[in-house]
Structures are given as structure tokens and as C-alpha cells.
Amino acid sequence: MYSFVELKKGLKLNIDKHLLKMAILGNTATQLLATVIEGNAKLEGINLKVFDSDYNQIAFQLMDSNSETYKFQPDFILLFVSTDKLYEEFLDREIAQKRNFATDMLEQLIGYWDMIGQNSKAKILQCNFTEINDRAFGNFSGKIDVSFAFQIRKLNFLLQEKMQEYASVYPIDLLSIQIQLGMDKWHNSVLYYNTKMTCDVNALPYFSKNVTDVLKAMTGQVKKCVVLDLDNTLWGGVVGDDGLGGIEIGELGKGHVFVEFQRWLKQLKQRGVLLAVCSKNNEDIAKEPFISHEEMILKLTDITIFVANWNDKASNIKYIQESLNIGMDSFVFIDDNIFERNLVRNMIPEITVPEMPEDPAEYLDFLQKENLFEIISFATEDQERTGQYQAEFLRKELKNTATSIDTYLKGLDMEGEMRTFEPVKYARIAQLTQRSNQFNLRTVRYAEDDIARISEDDKYITAYYTLKDRFGDHGLVSVIILEKRDKKTVFIDTWLMSCRVLKRGMEEFVINSLVNLVKKNGYTEIVGEYISTSKNSMVSDIYERMGFLNRGDNIYSLNIVDFIQLKTYIKGEYDE
């Protein structure tokens, strides 16, 4: 967590990246908030410019399509309606009107969202509502619908439900900050009456951290894998010395600490974060608790890769990273041992290594506060990720025994399919544009609402691809967005592919089917562009490999009239 002064210094940083713009609309003083958000984003490598609208102008700014807010052309609009202001409005109401407070406020918010939707492409960052300890009805407030406690809690609940219907609205959970800090550290009454700032100066860094965390996820910085130590991290004690019966794990005593920690990790796995083990141990001893200890929450099937040996941990983590083929900056390494943490930090600067507290009782609390696992979409496919990576290991074994790459690929019995975008897949497609870094030709990030807009727009032809083989279903692995340029040409706005399916002939399958799709739509030329990033050099020559002509300046074109189908072992539905 940065201090206020550090955040202010961050403002002066020059970030050599695509400029993102955020407008802040609030009903209390937000100048300092604007300062810390811009500073925090820059400290995290995001080139953010913040426009702070005059306070209490939300409706005026949003109604007028020529307002300063819309002229600023923001990528994001942060809507911060403070509870202090709502409280005043609530108190001024006649008692009968207090009953409708939450529904009225929700209507107002929906009005804001709709106005933004009509006038701007900005994504909405919607703050939820902190609480005020009103106590006019004492504890009885909990069953009195004209009490403030009742209405503000109802409003938060209604807001959650309504946000599910609006893909362009992203929650900022201020209430969780207030819960973490406590009432008195969130809100400073002296400051509020002096300046109309609803959030204390010392609470602002927490606010800006949460906003920045969401921006990071929106710009593709998400954590995909947690690498776990075992002894004194997943259980108390050393299994090699204390034996299976001697380690602390279970509902009793200190074991409870580790059980609870494992429960939380299991939840991460359920939501699509991969768990890996990296332990200095003999493999059979390290695996024994997972197999035989009844009170272990995590089982071997929850672990995507299990590495237990006596090599140094940095080398082992590099091995895990290469096996999973995801960026090192999407890894989190959790180890109780400060020596191991420092070694890994020094050898692998990109990895995130939380400075775990000394007392295991504080592990979970600490990691929850760090908020490392921000996402901006959640698809059902996420839940299957661990199984998919495990199937990948079976494939690797087949590959090791196959006599040639051709016999290996034939032996996989692969089947591909191409379909145009459909609503049930929007979340997953958006997520791939946010997460894919290596096989991504132009690295354009899209949110779910962008994908919905594109697939309904006649200007675009869309396709997503699935792949399965005899070991399992890879699910949705590649995305194409074609922009119609003129009567004969389409431009590849987006081509990305999951790295899990590299070198299987999927690239060729995509291009073969793409040519058919383009032909069917009546076009004769496909133009592609490669925009270089620090991570996508693996596709710098992909278009040439696929038979495109190099036109210079990273532009490539393919005349589909003379196109000869590329060789691939993937059977597919595009075949005619």
C-alpha cells in the first residue's frame, strides 16, 4: 500500500503507454481522490489521466451530451455517490417517503448508467455504499424499513442485483474498505465538515488501490496461478520430520489455521486460479498428506503441477511457468520462509511474492487484504481450468512417447469448430482478449459490453474456435474479429489464441476456416497487422508462416482467390 505522499509523487511519473482517461463524478469533494487515483495508477504502470468534475454535478454532467465529462472522452467514469450525502437526503424525507429511499436511489443510479450509455463508450466504475451508524431506532433498525440502516443495506443489495444486468458497470467495493478500516478510519467528521471530503486522507490510499486493482485487471494484469510451499505454509510442521500424523492440519488447535487457509485456496481454484506446489521435499513424502491425510482440504486433483525436489525454488517455478505456458507476471508465490521468498524475488522479478506474516494465523487475513485476485469477468469455463491443464500433462506424455510430431498430432484425434460470437460466450471472449498476451496479434482489450456491441455491429465478422481431443475439451481457444474495410477487404482487428493449444495445427485450422468464412461473406482479401508488445514476439512472423504477403510496416495480406488450404490434423466443421 502506498502512502498519500508517495501517491502524490506518483503523479509526476511519465508512463510510456497508451493513455487511459477517467472522469470522476461525485457528490462530495473529490480533488484529493482524483490525485491519488492518478498517482496510484501511474505507480502501477498505467498511463492514466483523471478529470475531476466539480462536485455535486453528476446529473448535469451526464445529461448534457456536450458536458466537460463527455468532451474529455473518458475510458472510465467513476461514480462516487457518497453515503454522507444520501444520509442528509434521507433525514430530510418525511417518514412515509423514507420507505422508498433505496429504490429511489437505485433508479437514480440506473438513470446515470443509461445516460452514460447513450453518450459515451466509457466503462462505469460504480462505488457501492459505505454505512453510517445511525442508531435512531437502535438495534431495532434491522426490522424497520424507515430506518437508514435498513435502507442503505437494501440499496447495496439492490445495486448488486442490478449491476448483473449491466455489463458496462464494474463494482468498486468501498464497503469492504470501510469494514477493513473501521468507521473512524474511513470517515473523519472534522475533515468532512471542514472540506466536504467524505473519506479520510489516510483512507484515500485504500480507495485508490481498489480502483487501480480494477484498472489493472481491465488492462490484462490478472493472477492466474498460485505456487504454494508446503511445510508451515499449507500445514503446520515439517512432514519429512514430523511424519503424516505429526503435521498440524485439521479442525483442532493450530490445524484450524491451515484448514481455513486451504478452504480459501480451494475457492480460488474453483474460480479458475491454478494451484501449483513447489516444495523442497522428496516427492512421495510431500504427496502423502494430499493422498492419505483425511483432514486435508486440498487434494492432488486440485493441484495442477506438483513439484517436490531439492532444486532451488526459482528454477522449479520457472519449470512450472514453462509447463503452464502463462506469463511469469501472472504468478503468485506463497512461502512462509523469508529466504525462499527473497531468492525467488531476486531471480524472478516479475513474480508477485507477498511478504507473508510470521504467524500463520494471519496468513488468510493478510492475503485477503492484499486483494491479488481481481478479475473483471467470470465465465463457467473458468471452473474447468485445472482439469484442462491436467489433461495437458497426459498429452505431454503421449508426445514424449510418439515417434514423430505427425504421429503425435494424429494420435490426439483433434476436432475443431468455428462459430460466430453468441451471447453465452461474450464473457469468455472478453476475458480472452483481456488475458491473452503471447499469441495476440494486436492486443486490443475488450470488455464484455464491447464484445456485445461488436457482435451486433454489421461492420464486423466474428468467429470463435473450440478444440477438443481424446484427452479432453480445450473449450474456447481462439478469437477472430474481422472489420469490413471496403467491398473486397476485411481487416483482422483481433486474432488471439490460447497458448495451451500452440503447435497443434490450430493456427492453420483457424486460417483455413477463416478463408472460407471470408469467402462466404463475399470478400476476397484479408489484411492483418502485427503490433509488437513485450510479450507477443512469438507471433511476429505468424502471418507469413500462414502464407500472407508481407506488405511492410507489420502489415500482411492474403488474397484468398489463390489460397491453398494449410496442412493440419484438426478435423473440423468448416470443411465443405
Add this chain to the structure above:
Amino acid sequence: MSREEIFTKIVNMCKVVFEDNELIITEETAANDIEMWDSLTHVVLIAEIEGSFGIKFKLDEIQKARNIGELVNIVESKVD
């Protein structure tokens, strides 16, 4: 804590908050004398002073303390 110690600490905080290490500050220095000293940085300076000395300003005190000497007076009245 002596008045000089309090003064020195506050001067150092001013240098950080007003982002100028070369600031020359006396007890008479007021908000008008420092370009960066506006209502916003005032709030930040107060928060820094409160945190550093472990004290809390009253609303009246924040609103009327507009020079360094007055800030030192308030802190002096609150610390042992």
C-alpha cells in the same frame, strides 16, 4: 516535546507536503506566502501533523490555523 522540536518537525512536513525542500519557513509564514499551500494541501498537512504527533485537531482549530506559529501552538497544547 519542546516548541523548537515541534516547529522543526512541522517545517519538515511542510517541505514534503508543499513539495519544496528549499522552503524557508518561520513561525510567521502563512498560507499566502507559500504557493502550494491551498485548502487541499492544508488538509494533507493537517493529516500529516495529526498522524506524526498522534493528536487530533478540532474543527475550529483547522479553520483558523493559517500560519505555522498557530499550528505549533495547537500541537504544543496537545502533546506532553
